[in-house]
Amino acid sequence: MSYSSWFQAHGQKHREIVDRVGSKMSDRELMEYFRWDNMVAKEIDFCPLYAKNKKCHDVELLNCYLCACPNFRFDDSIFSQEGGKNLYSYCDIESKDGAKYITDDAIHQNCSGCLVPHSEEYIYSNFSRDWFDIMKNVEPKS
Numbered sequence: 001m002s003y004s005s006w007f008q009a010h011g012q013k014h015r016e017i018v019d020r021v022g023s024k025m026s027d028r029e030l031m032e033y034f035r036w037d038n039m040v041a042k043e044i045d046f047c048p049l050y051a052k053n054k055k056c057h058d059v060e061l062l063n064c065y066l067c068a069c070p071n072f073r074f075d076d077s078i079f080s081q082e083g084g085k086n087l088y089s090y091c092d093i094e095s096k097d098g099a100k101y102i103t104d105d106a107i108h109q110n111c112s113g114c115l116v117p118h119s120e121e122y123i124y125s126n127f128s129r130d131w132f133d134i135m136k137n138v139e140p141k142s
């Protein structure tokens with residue numbers, strides 16, 4: 001599956017949950033519904049890691065509302081070439097906790113050490129019930 005396909009499918013799953021459970025919740029309650037502990041119990045299909053009882057980051061309070069991340073930029077058709085390698089993704093805020101995953105011919109953003117989109121302070125300050133609206137700059141425009 002391309003990243004673009006995953007992105008669209010994930011956004012649809014997010015929308016379905018918000019539509020199903022969100023109408024009687026405040027924004028904060030809805031955001032808190034997406035805490036990992038609750039999602040594992042109630043929304044097992046939202047993330048493949050849930051079925052393995054695993055987290056993408058080893059922290060006690062992990063909120064999944066903004067997975068993937070509004071600062072992630074990707075282009076399955078590549079942004080550019082750097083040193084003969086295809087640049088597929090990067091971090092728009094150059095997070096100090098981000099890194100690059102570099103192969104023989106490709107460069108990908110590695111977010112495994114970054115907690116920016118999982119912080120509830122960050123999520124709430126960027127909150128919208130429309131995941132695609134928050135993520136509007138992630139996908140390439142063309």
Ligand code: SF4
Nearest residue numbers: 069072091098111114
């Ligand atoms: S490094 Fe952090 S802020 Fe940057 S795209 Fe990845 S998760 Fe988002």
